[in-house]
Each structure stands twice: as C-alpha cells, then as structure tokens.
Amino acid sequence: MTDLTLGAAHRTLRDEVTNELRRRILSGELAxxxxxxxxxxxxxxxxxxxxxxxxxxxxxAEGFIRVVPRIGATVARLxxxxxxxxxxxxxxxxxxxxxxxxxxxxxASAARLRQVLDQAKEAxxxxxxxxxxxxxxxxxxxxxxxxxxSYLALMMKPMLQRAQWIFSQTAAVRGPHSWQEHLSLWxxxxxxxxxxxxxxxxxHVAAARRSFLxxxxxxxxxxx
Amino acid sequence: MTDLTLGAAHRTLRDEVTNELRRRILSGELAxxxxxxxxxxxxxxxxxxxxxxxxxxxxxAEGFIRVVPRIGATVARLxxxxxxxxxxxxxxxxxxxxxxxxxxxxxASAARLRQVLDQAKEAxxxxxxxxxxxxxxxxxxxxxxxxxxSYLALMMKPMLQRAQWIFSQTAAVRGPHSWQEHLSLWxxxxxxxxxxxxxxxxxHVAAARRSFLxxxxxxxxxxx
DNA sequence: AGATGACCTCCTGTATACGATTAGTCCGAT
DNA sequence: ATCGGACTAATCGTATACAGGAGGTCATCT
Numbered sequence: 243m244t245d246l247t248l249g250a251a252h253r254t255l256r257d258e259v260t261n262e263l264r265r266r267i268l269s270g271e272l273a274x275x276x277x278x279x280x281x282x283x284x285x286x287x288x289x290x291x292x293x294x295x296x297x298x299x300x301x302x303a304e305g306f307i308r309v310v311p312r313i314g315a316t317v318a319r320l321x322x323x324x325x326x327x328x329x330x331x332x333x334x335x336x337x338x339x340x341x342x343x344x345x346x347x348x349x350a351s352a353a354r355l356r357q358v359l360d361q362a363k364e365a366x367x368x369x370x371x372x373x374x375x376x377x378x379x380x381x382x383x384x385x386x387x388x389x390x391x392s393y394l395a396l397m398m399k400p401m402l403q404r405a406q407w408i409f410s411q412t413a414a415v416r417g418p419h420s421w422q423e424h425l426s427l428w429x430x431x432x433x434x435x436x437x438x439x440x441x442x443x444x445x446h447v448a449a450a451r452r453s454f455l456x457x458x459x460x461x462x463x464x465x466x
Numbered sequence: 467m468t469d470l471t472l473g474a475a476h477r478t479l480r481d482e483v484t485n486e487l488r489r490r491i492l493s494g495e496l497a498x499x500x501x502x503x504x505x506x507x508x509x510x511x512x513x514x515x516x517x518x519x520x521x522x523x524x525x526x527a528e529g530f531i532r533v534v535p536r537i538g539a540t541v542a543r544l545x546x547x548x549x550x551x552x553x554x555x556x557x558x559x560x561x562x563x564x565x566x567x568x569x570x571x572x573x574a575s576a577a578r579l580r581q582v583l584d585q586a587k588e589a590x591x592x593x594x595x596x597x598x599x600x601x602x603x604x605x606x607x608x609x610x611x612x613x614x615x616s617y618l619a620l621m622m623k624p625m626l627q628r629a630q631w632i633f634s635q636t637a638a639v640r641g642p643h644s645w646q647e648h649l650s651l652w653x654x655x656x657x658x659x660x661x662x663x664x665x666x667x668x669x670h671v672a673a674a675r676r677s678f679l680x681x682x683x684x685x686x687x688x689x690x
Numbered sequence: 691a692g693a694t695g696a697c698c699t700c701c702t703g704t705a706t707a708c709g710a711t712t713a714g715t716c717c718g719a720t
Numbered sequence: 721a722t723c724g725g726a727c728t729a730a731t732c733g734t735a736t737a738c739a740g741g742a743g744g745t746c747a748t749c750t
Contacts, residue, residue, distance in 0.1 A: 254535050254733065256523070279701070290735045292516070295702095299480070299520045303527040305620050311476045312702060312741060327615040330562060338558040391551040393628065396529050397621060404617065476741090478703065503731070514705045519733095536711060536732060 255293040260300050262287065267306050267317055268407045269372075278307065278315040304400040306407070322458050325408045329451040332405060333444045335398060336382065340427060340443035342389035347434045351388045355428050358384050359421075366418055379406045381424050385443070388431070405450075412457045416450065423449065479517040484524050486511065491530050491541055492631045493596075502531065502539040528624040530631070546682050549632045553675040556629060557668045559622060560606065564651060564667035566613035571658040575612045579652050582608050583645075590642055603630045605648050609667070612655070629674075636681045640674065647673065 263283070266272040278298065280291045287294070298315045301307040309315045343352065362377040379402045386398035409416075423446040430439040487507070490496045502522065508515045522539050525531040533539045567576065586601040603626045610622035633640075647670040654663040 256733085257535075281701070291702095292519075292734060292736095295516075296520055296523045299523050300527050303524050305617065311478050311481075313743095314702065324616055328617050330566065330615060331559075331618050331621065334558045334562040335555075338554060342554065391554060392548055393529065393552050393625075394555050397555065397625065401617075401621065480703085505731070515732095516704060516706095537713095538732065 255289050256296040256300075259283075259287055259289060259293045260297040263297055263301060264304075264306060264403065267301070268403060268410055270410055272317050274317050274319045274411070276317045278317065280314075305404060306400075320408060320411065325412070325454065325458070326451070328401070328405060328408060329447055329454070331401065332447045332450075335394070335401065336385065336447055337440045337444045339386045339389045339391075339394060339398065340431060340439040341436045342391055342394070343385050344431045344434050344436045344439035346388065346390045347432055349388060349390060351384065351390070352431065354384045355381065355388060355431070359424060359428060362421055362424070366421060375406055375410065378420065378424075379403060385427070385431070408454065409450075412454060416453050420446075420450070479513050480520040480524075483507075483511055483513060483517045484521040487521055487525060488528075488530060488627065491525070492627060492634055494634055496541050498541050498543045498635070500541045502541065504538075529628060544632060544635065549636070549678065549682070550675070552625070552629060552632060553671055553678070555625065556671045556674075559618070559625065560609065560671055561664045561668045563610045563613045563615075563618055563622065564655060564663040565660045566615055566618070567609050568655045568658050568660045568663035570612065570614045571656055573612060573614060575608065575614070576655065578608045579605070579612060579655065583648060583652060586645055586648070590645060599630055599634065602644065603627060609651070609655070632678065633674075636678060640677050644670075644674070 263272070263278075272278070280294050280298070284291045284294045298307055298309065302309045302315065306318055307315050308318045343355075346352070358377055358381045362374060362381065365373045365377055382402050382405075383395070383398055386395045386402075389395070423442070427439065427442045427446060430442050487496070487502075496502070504515045504518050504522070508518045511518070522531055522533065526533045526539070530542055531539050532542045567579075570576070582601060582605045586598060586605065589597045589601055606626050606629075607619070607622060610619045610626075613619070647666070651663065651666045651670060654666050
C-alpha cells in the first residue's frame, strides 16, 4: 500500500470497502438477499478479511445488510411495505430539515444547495442518469446539512441512501420533474419561509411516494 | 469459550463488547472525549482486538464514538447545542411514531407499551433510578415499534440512546413527572386518536427539552 | 424409497503477528 | 532558553492462522 494520503485525511481500506460495498448494493450489483461471504469479498477487492468484516458491521448498522451470527451476512431484503414505510419517515424528517434550513438561510452550507442544483441540471441535460440519482441524494442531504443540526444530518445520510436504493430497485426514476421540485424547495429555503419550505419538502417526498407506488403496482415504471 | 448458546441466538463477543461499551458510554463510566485504545479495551474485556474494532465501527456509526484514521477512537463530545438539537429531531420522529402507533392500536407490540409502563411504575416506586432511565428509553422505543414501521424503529434506537446519554450527562432526571406523560401518551395511542397522540408525544419531548435546558443553564439540576 | 447418521467442506469467530505511522522525548545547536 | 531534528514508544491498519459451528452429501439401514 504505497499510498500518499497524509494524516487524518488518510482513507483506510475499511472506508474504501464500505463505500464500495454500499455502492454495489445501491446500484443493485449486489442483489437483495445475496450472500456476502467474507473470503470472497476480500479476494474480489484485494484486501484481507478484516476490513471487510468491519465494513459489514457498519452497513448492517445502516440497515443495508442483515447479519446472522455464525451464518453470515446477506444483502437486506426490502419488501414493498418496507419501501413504502420509508416515505413516512422521510416526510417527517425532511420536512423538519427544510424548515430548519429556511430558518438558517444564507449559511455556508446553503450555498452548497445551489451548487448541487446546478450540477444536477447539467447532468439531467446530458442524460447521465446514474449521476442524477447520486446528485438527488446529495441535494436532499445538503438540505439536511443546511439545517445546521448535526444529528439530523448524521441520521439523514443512511436514510437517503436507503431511499436511493429503493428507487434503484424499482426503476422508478423521476428525473427532470423531481428537479423542478428541488428548485422550488430551494427558493422557499432561500426566502426563509419556514412553513413553505417544510410544505414543499413534504409534498416532494409525497410525490416521490406516488411515483414509487405507481412503479411497484405496475410492471412498467412511471418515468415522470 | 465453552458457551451453550445455540444457533442464531448465539451472542458473539462483538455484540457483547458493543453492548458493554455502549452501556459504559451511556452511563458516563467512559467520559466524553476519553480515548478508546483498542489494546487496553481488549485486555480489560478479556478479548482480542478484533471484536473491539468491530464494536468501535458500530458505535461510530451510531454517533457515540469519533474515529480519526491512524489516530484512534474517542468517546464523542456533545456540545450543549448538539444536545439541544436532538430534541428537534425527536419531536419530528417521535411525533410520527406516536401517530402511527395510534393508527395501529391494538397490535401485538402495543401490549408491550403497557408492560413497560408497569415495570417503570414499579421501578420508580422502588427508587431504582438507573433502571428508570433504561425503561424510559424502552418505552419510547416501544412506541416506535408499535408504529409498525421497521425503518422508523431501526432509526429510533440510536436516537433514543443518544437522548439517554445526554440526560445521564446533564443529570437531569425527570422521573415520575415524565411517567405521567407516558401514561397520557399511552392513553391517546390506545384510544386511536392520532392527532392527540402526536401532540402528546411532541409535548412530552418539549417538556424534556425544557428540563434539559434548565439543567444546563444552572449548576443545580432541575429534578422534576 | 425414505429416513437416519457419519463425515466433510465451507465459513464465521476469534486470536495473534507484523508493518507503518503518529506523537512524545531527549539532545544538541543557535 | 528556545527551536529543530532524530530517536523511541505507543498504537493503529492489515494480514494471517486456527478452532469450531452449520449445512450438505453420501452411505447405510429399515
């Protein structure tokens, strides 16, 4: 490992493995219910079992992996109900995040919102769809960070990744329509209108829920 | 390890270590900012470093531990602001939990609520204060589980433990008064009154916040 | 043929070993 | 006396080793 990262900025193998496994789960490369055999993952990633094991514990705490003692780890299974349930949590949490972000408008992290919006606009227009999904999550998380509540942001990260996972599974990409709602939410936050920001955040999640339900009820995904 | 636990019910060392470390953090035996040296913890608990390392990752994901690569782990520090911030999150999340629990009244997990209430009443009357704190967390978590939303319950567990941690640090035990509010919340849930259940849950957290603020503003804790 | 039991393989759980980096300490030079 | 640099101890990051449980397979018995 001739690696030039210095000091605390060093990225350990366990972090790289965690991010890579999470990415593979979110993208569907690792399917729901698939076994995660430590030896094989370690060999595939070119590391020993230890970093893999530590990653598995973290991803289990985040709810992406199910671990049974002495049996092993599998990618979690997400029933349709569990998918739908998440939206209730999101409405409560993201509504709060939007309200607090509006209250704190103009903070440094609020600028990040505009930045993500611009990146997303560009990605949508270029048709880079996988990137759009990541930026979608990034925007929602940026709202959480703009709220200036550290635990809220800590908690939202796995929640939003789980949401991204659900959408990647159901192939219900909302794309451009979704970004107009983001823009609208951003305006309310910038205006410092707490009630409106919360309402728009909740409405946005509710719209995502409808899109999810349409996609799961019918074979053909609603691609609005 | 001549240990008779069978099958999936087996408790691994990492689980035991995780629970023990979490307990020590919540109780204050491990102070904020204290270094967690893997070797020493392993020796103190009579295990090797591996279970300890895996525990550290989990507790870091839950927000109780801060890890800096190549430097080590320390018990997280909680500023007064961070403590206060948590209450905003709790009001949003626990309000939702109470509403959903009221919607689902009569489910199997709703019976658990009554059970915890009874245990707590007994513990309060016997003056077993440490147990009361644990039961307090257990009650709030039981509301989360009665909501019938798996991710909500998953998310609430570390959140409530964090709340318990904060209270143990500030020595702001609310005791009996708190349990009357619990009883009142339980009644609203049992009655299936969603609005009232949410309102009472939010009010309960708001009262806890006031108690927390009073305890942090003044040296002498408000012990209502 | 179906059921039962022994064996065997795979894999997890745990421990130990070693390399690398950090931070503290001591010494010398200015 | 203070600053800088080299040495050293402490401790993390990673790899490897080994024991024991879980599940499958095959043969044998009924």
